[in-house]
Amino acid sequence: MDGIDGAREEFYSEAQELIDTLSRNLLALDAAQKAGLPDPTLINEAFRAVHTLKGLAGLFGSTGTSRLAHATEDLLDELRLGRRELRAELLDPLFRSVDVFTQILLRDKQGLDEPPPTLEPLLSALRGLEQGEVAEQGALEQYALDPGVLAVLTEYEEHRLRASILAGLALYKLRVCFDLTSIDRALDELKERAKPYGEIITYLPTGESPSVDTIELDVLFASAADLSTLVGALGTDRVVVEPIARSRPREGLAPSVLPPAALAPSAPAVPQAGDAAPEVGLERSLKAVSQTVRVDIRKLDHLMNIVGELSLVRSALQRWGERLRAEGHRALVTELQRLGRTFDRRLLELQDGILEVRMVPLGQVFDRLARVLRQVSRELGKDIRLVITGAETELDKLIVEELSDPLMHMIRNAIDHGIEGAEQRRAVGKPAAGTIALNAFQKGNHVMIEIEDDGGGIDAAALVARAVRMGVLDATEASQMSHREALELVFTPGLSTKLEASDVSGRGVGMDVVKTNIARLGGVIDLESEPGIGTKLAITLPTTLAIVSALMVEVAGQIYAVPLAVVSEALAFDGQETRRLEGREVMSLRGASLTLCQLAVHLRLAVAEPAPERRFVVVSGFGARRMGLVVDRLIGQQDIVVKPLGHSLAAVRGFSGATDLGDQRVALVLDVGALIEEVFVLGDAAHDAWRLHG
């Protein structure tokens, strides 16, 4: 990854970030707009993102991105310059652009030149918007501004200056002097403090700094507040506030009505000096000064592999220590062990450190979901409120990325099939607007994500009837099904409660795929639904994928790894105390029956010699879904680096990856979720296999 290719990789990652920034600002803008508090800085931020994106796209030859960026930039430019009023129908194409940008980039990445079919319609929609008004000219001459200042303003800065003057704001010069070493922090503090009082137009270095370690700047500031308020709010020994004199009186206002101390009337909304700074602002300023670095996830994977290899070296050293001990070098061994413990501690810290770097807040994907919700609910004419909690909950970057599609499907399903139309809701006494809650929280070693809607719930009877019609179930099975089992049918390929497919989520599309994708991430999905009250999907996920504590087991001479997170206990097993129940082999465990999976049989391993008399049962699984894996030997607990199986083996069920044992042997990592699925759902097939081998 170097040279122009490296730059190209960086282009994709930066472009994605810019698209996320655009999306975030549009969502905030939409919310601010609905709350009646439009914020011009949000439009400007969105503009800046698209503007930079356009530049990048040109640099890297992404024509589709360039064209779309150009069109959206024009619209955002008119919005930020106040030439257009912000209305919901103007936001719509902007929201659509976020998706189309992503589609174009994905195609670019795959080397497809052809733009996505969504591009042209969006471009013509953007072209179809009428032109905004021409910006007002003049106004700048109302102030005695230094020509040197005017010469260095960019076009936008000049527009903002003009708009501020036309809005009746007064201009100030803040002369500030900052240490070069802490300038970012000082600047962010100044911005936060100044924000409630007006707008910073630009910063000009004066070139007159008292020393080489400091820098002096003139900050051009437009405000409705009077001088004394600003001096009280912003003035320090490092910030001197000076008014900029008017060259002639403001048009439309007789000079006599201007209060002598102020060059513009103070607007009532402006806080007075002495008002406490808003706490939110303080928090934001702290965040803004944090230093961040963008790192390719593959580099982190590489580091993690090295950590894994170091653990192997450590094990080898330990074996040498044992040999030394056997040869009587006791003193040496003691020292070696002491060093070994320090090494272990440090290695663990290193491993934790890398894992922590990989963690990103779920908010990244929640933002995308909020956008989908807005779009889909508008398309369907449903009024839906999205309530998000726990957006700061962190998960491995890889998991967060992989979650995006499944969550998107679930949200679409909830909007399309879950939330009823407004009239139907009123008829049953619910508020006309539906609510979808997206909750994330940490629970032990896991992260839970819940998607809860207050819609009509799933019609379990209709699901069962459909399953029977499709031949998935026979009438007897159907009649014996519990409510819970019936709901689980949602995850059967091809089943849906809605008979007519819709554009939005299709015919229950994807719930089986959703389940598979979640399982691939080592997670499980649970469903609760009450007719008339709503549906809740709960996803349980491991927080990280890369390094897993595993129980190493041996079956028919092969070594397998069982992730410890899914193991609740391991028991000795004599093979005597089992019985058969509904075609499955079960044993009693503290009064409850536990389904067993004879791994040697299930994995169809060639058994060279008879299994040992005394074997072991590894009780694994989540919640109510547990199973006993029957193995020949327990080897012990080990931290393993899970590596993907690669394309050719990706379709093999029952394994989530492989790990290097360090002695040129490789162990497969069992995908317990998939095994449970096979044993419970495909019980009959497994049962047949059992009979064949047994």
Next chain:
Amino acid sequence: MPKILVVDDSSSVRSFVRDALEEAAELRPAEVVEATSGFDALRLLPRDQYDLVITDINMPDINGLELLAFIRASERHRAVPVLIISTQSSERDRERGLSLGANAFLAKPLDPHSLREGAARLLHSQRA
């Protein structure tokens, strides 16, 4: 080895410029120092002497024109050639840049070839 300061708030653009310049034979090769913003450049400039400054115009806070004005007003750096790169096709910004003392102007999209050529020409003119 010529020392070049590249000022742009986009990391992709900085990487692109770095990749184009660092390996260029005609620059014998160059040492590229990146500044992530106009302020970052103001922080770097007092510490070192540069043979060329390449800057974007549209950056938050300190824009490229302000940086240029600062460089031309400074004792130490006033003679440094400045190459301006911007997405801004605006004739107005270009004129302002040139009247403030920019030595050359390259519009995006850039190609590595003309970037190398422009940089080499400015470095050469400075030595001559």
